[in-house]
Amino acid sequence: MLHSLRNYINRITSSTISDEEFKYGEAAFKMKTLKKKQFLLHEGSVCKFMSFIINGAMRQYHIDDKGNEHIISFGIEEWWISDRGSFTNLTPSRYNIDAIEDTNLLVTTRDEINSLKESSPLFLKMAHILDENSFIASQKRVEATISYTAEEKFIYLMETNPVFVKRFPQNMLASYLGITPETLSRVRKSLLGK
Amino acid sequence: MLHSLRNYINRITSSTISDEEFKYGEAAFKMKTLKKKQFLLHEGSVCKFMSFIINGAMRQYHIDDKGNEHIISFGIEEWWISDRGSFTNLTPSRYNIDAIEDTNLLVTTRDEINSLKESSPLFLKMAHILDENSFIASQKRVEATISYTAEEKFIYLMETNPVFVKRFPQNMLASYLGITPETLSRVRKSLLGK
């Protein structure tokens, strides 16, 4: 299980973490298993963890006044899932996080990750690069949502995250893109004839 | 001029940087002055710098096929402006960055900031917190753009960045929100009667 995290650290830091340094990390994480539809976080509570996905898939979403779900982010293998705003500022979360598939996670808390970042340079670097990449990806998504049509949004999703398109139901993809499932269905149909 | 940066570092790291440590930083930055409408970055070129705004205001935007501008971000006093994707991956930028007002900047390059982060713990911490905050803010903006109506988007902007609303022309605010200037004008009119 932990080798997945180790793999990830090596990949995104472009390094090879030593057994010794990785040992520090192991202690900071606890395994957690969720069945499909089980919750990791409920709206209103503080997000006290960051979770690394070993396998399975998760989503982070908000439910508005009309009961519509808006998916803020997906997570799959070797991604992190958390409400970073709530986690960092210890404020109540506006989001729910639940499992789209049966999922295995490595969970760590704020304190643990902070001391880990102090004791392990590679964990620190990893955290840094994670944030940097997250921001870059999020800003691109902002651009897509403010400037693209429904069709362009879907094409952009296929280009950036084809895995999502294969793996998640269309209603969730629509929610992630900020369009209705009906519109997504029509967009896909019209793309077939092109 | 540099005291503005010093101020910022102390503020966001919740520390007081020593004269000694700040000296390291000074060398990494060059002053730059831009008049209103002057460019800092043109679409197609690699963004080789990060710039800290001393005073004035900047914007980062993309121009689409139809000639419409889409503002990805604004920057004002004590904000950074850069295309982080291009900066980090050395890829050609999709964006323009220009001055909305006469602006003074402290400019630093990739190499300089990297070595600065190695030699100064507080600069490192600052960079880290900047990325973290940028991601959190960007993710909130994603939520707003995928789930809010035009009116809600504007209200959200007034809540999160009232300064922008006071300072920038409505057509730019509209572009930032992903709506037309006409719609923003009507939204504001309707809000007055509430």
Next chain:
DNA sequence: AAAATGGCTTGATATAGATCAATAATTCTA
């Protein structure tokens, strides 16, 4: 001071996408 420019408002119309509703396909699950 006239002219030009840029920004804002307002009205008329068009349209992309939402909503509502029904059916069909798929996949859980007991």
Next chain:
DNA sequence: TAGAATTATTGATCTATATCAAGCCATTTT
């Protein structure tokens, strides 16, 4: 494997917002 639940499609409207167009301020420029 039948029945239930979930997901996807399709059609008929509706509506929020875009588009097009004109006029009006307020600045800036000459």
